[in-house]
Amino acid sequence: MTKSKLISSLLLSFIVLLILGFSNLAEAENKESKQVLEETPFDKVMAVVTHKRCVNCHPAGNAPLQGEDSHLHYFNIQRGPDNQGLAGYTCKTCHTTENNDFSGVPGAPHWGLAPSIMAWQGKTRVEIANQMMNPAKNGGKSPEEILKHLTEDKLVLWAFDPGINSEGIEREKPPIPKEEFIKAVKDWIGNGAVIPNK
């Protein structure tokens, strides 16, 4: 090969490599920005909040939801006037303060439904977040109180240790592990609980 051809091919290779390198970099940048998108504290918090383990007990209607397919709770179980069931049975008739390995019935302290005003079923994450931070709809809680609720309440944290079902199969956990969720809540609320547009 002549010297000029060699230089051109080297240059070409260099440019190709550069382009490839740049594109890799761009990809990496895109990945990074995507990762950044998926991993904001708000993203993490809402990834948990919108998971079925939480939404099942924040139903829109008159009955709890259950299972991986969020079907209506069997046996015509109803919300009742105080979100604790009816006169003949309450949530506590079957659910105790801990998961039960014999029966596969889940349990946590003060097991029961969130009131209808705190329903999450069928709502977008932005709608839920707005509702959650609004004292008129969240039981009059301040952001600090919401933070405490989300990071310390045993019923909330049950989602990360949901036990086995009646088939002996472990229930699906939210996509973010517990400690990461707790940190994300503190980050998000600590930085003003900013809620994006979508």
Next chain:
Amino acid sequence: MSETKKKGLSRRKFIKYTGIGVGLILGGCLALNPLRRKLFESLETKLSPYSGDTSPLIWLQVSPENQIILHSSKVEMGQGTFTGLAQLAAEELEIDFDQITVVHAATDTGNIDPFATGGSISVAVLYIPLREMAATIREMLKIRAAEMLAVNASELTIQADCHISGGGKTISFGEIVEGVTEWDIPETPALKDAATFKYIGKPMKRVDLEDKVFGVPIFGMDAAYPDMLYGSVVRSRLVDAKMSNFDVSEAEKMPGVVKIVQENGFVGVVAKSHAQAEMARRKIKFDYTPNQKWNLAEINKAITVGNGKKTVFQKNGKAVADIGAAGEIVKMEFRTPIGAHAQIEPNGAVANYKDGKVELKISTQVVDLTRSEVAKALGIKAEDVNIIPTFLGGGFGRRLHTPNAIQAAIMSRAVGKPIKSFFTRKQEFQNDTFRPPTHHIMQAKIAPSGDILGLEHATASGDTLFNSPLAPSVVAAILRADIGSIRGGSINYDGIPDHRATYYHVDLPFATSFWRSLGLLANTFAIESFMDELALKTNQNPIEMRLKYIKDENPYRVRLKKVIEVCAEKSAYSDTVSAGRAMGFAASIDVGSPCAHVVEVSIVNNQIKIHKVTVAFDCGIAVNPDQVKAQVEGCVCMGISAVLFEKMDLKDNKLYPTIYGPYKMAMMKDTPKEIDVHLIQGVDKPLPVGEPPLGPIGAAIGNAVRRLTGKRLTELPLSLG
């Protein structure tokens, strides 16, 4: 031995196989289809006589408290048999009804039913024999009392509290029988006339009512022995799969475990408590080798008319396709799903093996069969196995085979202690002997005038009777059609000139067997839905149309007509929709007892809601009319559950659901506000009660829905989507 006794023996020997009885003896000589069809017809209408021992002394005992103990070879599973038997005995013994205590006869007493408790026949087949035994005992007591009191037997009076008076003196039954070791058994006395009945035909309160209201431990699951241990047995979670390579190393180390027993083809944990046995069993690992992949689609493909061994079990005239006269052919298909028994008390047994003998307390419908199977499995004599049956927490045909007794007995022998071992609810659902799925094709030819010229019912189904240990394998060879699956499958409308019914028998990879009323529910659903559709098509009132096609010559059919008429009248049947409600009618005959339903239905939130069911039922003499009504109510509720909600599914060889809830069943909220039962006495003897009232419910509801929505639902469970 007296003449009377000799007669008794020869009567018993002649009828060897009870459940099939007379029919099978005939069947043994038959090979031809027409004769076979005659046999099916006779089996539908004739009851096989009771073939167990009818010696009064093994049935009726005078207790130390001077009351009567009735040792029943038939078991009590809620169907009210114990109460009916007590009424029969009290009537002829001339004592107060509450002087009789009914207990399950342990096999050691010698009172063993060679057949089973099932088929709705217990009270019907014991109606005469038990009354004869009670009357005989009464006479025996009088004869001896006459000797003791030195008066003529004709001067004696029975007192209602188990005493006999005469010549100014009174002695108790207890005193009469004391010390007597040999009895002369007299000629069977005449039985009481129906006009004088004190107990038969009266709504006596159930003899087991108090025990059941106050939680007395009477069930198989309640039985116990001192020093008892608990067993939990591994059962397959897959169909058509072999289990192998059992690894019990982790299970052995679990708390409370005494021994892991691997014998006779099963693996069981023995532990100090039920909870410990259960938790240890969950740790047993093993492999599955499926023989073949099975999903519901393959089952439905197999259960299809045209597939399987074919038998034409009813044939009158031509096939619809061969009718020459002008007309339109109408055709419809129906399907019903796999049904679970779901009885609330799981199967299990309590066994006490000691010194080469074993005693078992068990909820079972087949006492004799269980004894033989346990004896064979343990390599001991049947006489060394004592079965003490317990009250059943539901039977419904589920306990017509209870080989789980073998596991409890073997575990007891292995550890030298009594064992209580029960299945989990999941094991019950996945190892049930299900109601088989069915497929039906109905066909009719309608003349331009609207006349039905021909009607055909073809059905494909899995086993009910075949492969049951109750039926000798010769039955399948002789009969060809599973007489359980074809129950209710014949066409009752003999006014239709050409009519026939065909059965296709299919082998399935999982056990199917007796489920209350066997093929009746599914067959009636198909036939009666189709008849209703034909009524709509030809613009006829569906009830008038049925009556038109039932001829009066057959007394059996006359009773069906009567039941239909009474039901129509009492329900004020109307063919039109009114205030959002419609009525649906259906009728069936099962094992000689015709039954008709009219249901009143509305649609609420796209759900079928049943407000009222009117039932007309002819079971002959209702020995206890209140309990007959209870059986009808129970059939209606269980029928609603099956036709509106229940079905099993199959995926990757796994049967599911495996728990109540996902296996949807009727609850209080699904129960009609009114169940109005009218009993008709069409013959002067009691006939089967427990199963026949199930027949019409599916079609009746489907027919009401048809009028309300215009939709003809052809699959169970019924759903509007």
Next chain:
Amino acid sequence: MKISFNINGQGQSVDIEDGNTPLLWVVRDILDLKGTKFGCGKAACGACTLHVNNEAVRSCSFPVKFAEGKDIITIEGLGTTENPHPVQQAWTEFVVPQCGYCQPGFMMATAALLNKNKLPTDEDIDNNIINICRCGTYYRMRKAIHRAAEISNSNS
């Protein structure tokens, strides 16, 4: 561990290795009160229903450790033949049971309902009584529940 509670008005103590053992098995096998039944072990059928501090509880899904210091009533303590509970009286009047296996659970559930709702309507009964009966005695049960409320209200 030792767990102490009142059962049917009497003090009881059990010594048990695993405090997670369902109360059902302690009641049935250690205390020999067999009226409370096992139907499913998954809190689905209600056959195991008893009262803990006057509330209906499905004992197959209730660890015995949570019984510490509580008042438990089983069917044996609900009433006796000499002194039946109104529910048992009504159940007897209407001859409700068939096989009888589910009945104690239903009677306990009904008693719990009547503790809070003195005059349940048909709709109340439909909503509150959610146990499973395979024999299909629901029809008579509904009548018996109305009668039990009647007896109960006339007693008080």
